[in-house]
Amino acid sequence: MIIDRKILGFLIFALAFVALLTLVVRLARLNVRSGLPYSKALGLTALFVGVTLLVWWFLTRGAPGERIVQPLILPSPMEVFRAFLPLHTDQGLVRSAFASWWRVTAGFTLAAIVAVPLGVYMATFAPIASFFRPLALAGAYVPIVVFIPLSMTWFGTEEAQ
Numbered sequence: 001m002i003i004d005r006k007i008l009g010f011l012i013f014a015l016a017f018v019a020l021l022t023l024v025v026r027l028a029r030l031n032v033r034s035g036l037p038y039s040k041a042l043g044l045t046a047l048f049v050g051v052t053l054l055v056w057w058f059l060t061r062g063a064p065g066e067r068i069v070q071p072l073i074l075p076s077p078m079e080v081f082r083a084f085l086p087l088h089t090d091q092g093l094v095r096s097a098f099a100s101w102w103r104v105t106a107g108f109t110l111a112a113i114v115a116v117p118l119g120v121y122m123a124t125f126a127p128i129a130s131f132f133r134p135l136a137l138a139g140a141y142v143p144i145v146v147f148i149p150l151s152m153t154w155f156g157t158e159e160a161q
Contacts, residue, residue, distance in 0.1 A: 060074055060077070060079075061076065118132065122136075
């Protein structure tokens with residue numbers, strides 16, 4: 001069996017990460033479920049953010065052709081910072097995020113309006129549970145992605161979908 005280089009690289013990274021984390025736990029003599037002062041917790045959180053930014057900068061430094069990770073996959077911190085204002089003003093990031101949130105919330109609400117009473121009736125009355133059991137059993141194993149064409153057929157591709 002031939003192992004792909006990327007999988008092997010990830011396995012090596014994972015083992016090194018776990019070994020390093022174990023070493024830190026041993027050297028710092030951390031106790032299970034011990035308390036941590038708020039100032040230390042805040043400092044450790046800031047350290048994590050700083051290390052993440054440093055690694056991000058290291059992976060994306062240099063010209064686009066010379067980077068470890070190309071800009072299409074991971075832009076540099078400064079590229080993200082420069083794109084922040086145009087994303088909000090020209091491309092309507094907040095409006096789009098709110099519209100997506102509204103769609104998800106409306107869909108969840110509509111589904112709950114049907115599902116909660118149906119679930120209560122199925123749990124309360126055996127004939128109703130028996131009637132809907134095939135749908136419940138079959139629907140439990142159907143991936144959510146399968147319902148996309150069904151919703152497109154029912155509602156179309158407009159906002160109502």
